[in-house]
Amino acid sequence: MLGRGCLSKLTWGVILRQRMGNLSSSTSGALSGTSCTQFVQDVVSHNCVVIFSKTSCPYCKMAKNVFNEIGATYKVIELDQHTDGRQLQEALAQMTGAKTVPRVFINGQCIGGGSDTKELHQQGKLRPLIEQCTPCCSSEGSGSGSSSG
Numbered sequence: 001m002l003g004r005g006c007l008s009k010l011t012w013g014v015i016l017r018q019r020m021g022n023l024s025s026s027t028s029g030a031l032s033g034t035s036c037t038q039f040v041q042d043v044v045s046h047n048c049v050v051i052f053s054k055t056s057c058p059y060c061k062m063a064k065n066v067f068n069e070i071g072a073t074y075k076v077i078e079l080d081q082h083t084d085g086r087q088l089q090e091a092l093a094q095m096t097g098a099k100t101v102p103r104v105f106i107n108g109q110c111i112g113g114g115s116d117t118k119e120l121h122q123q124g125k126l127r128p129l130i131e132q133c134t135p136c137c138s139s140e141g142s143g144s145g146s147s148s149g
């Protein structure tokens with residue numbers, strides 16, 4: 001599995017697209033294997049709260065609702081709308097130990113899924129985690145900044 005790295009696939013994707021003149025761009029995206037992991041790490045290290053989600057998933061809505069309730073901004077990656085969604089979900093499975101959605105990250109750490117998010121909130125532990133985000137590196141870090149949705 002590790003052999004087919006993201007970057008090589010990215011390169012081939014670019015080459016193919018150039019050669020084929022971007023016909024009906026294939027469903028495969030630019031990422032796979034290791035660079036999916038890198039993509040995840042990059043996103044979760046630059047955003048205080050990240051939800052890897054699927055648009056129609058109730059558990060994902062539950063997680064989003066919790067953050068909405070406490071007024072925290074969050075970044076959502078909808079895996080079912082992402083060209084590399086399947087590979088990203090694979091990468092998330094390897095990184096977090098669960099292949100389910102949502103996968104919720106705060107401050108670079110996976111806190112689990114939708115039920116875990118809700119539970120942490122009910123225990124009063126969610127907000128403190130968000131408050132630990134370093135404002136320097138996170139545009140949506142401190143929760144009290146922007147009012148945009």
Ligand SMILES: N[C@@H](CCC(=O)N[C@@H](CS)C(=O)NCC(=O)O)C(=O)O
Nearest residue numbers: 057059099100101102113114115116
């Ligand atoms: N307790 C978990 C349940 C999550 C769960 O079961 N998610 C299902 C869909 S609702 C899932 O991800 N199944 C695998 C998939 O969709 O690839 C949570 O709250 O996050």
Ligand code: FES
Nearest residue numbers: 054056057058059
């Ligand atoms: S209900 Fe299908 S992904 Fe959660």
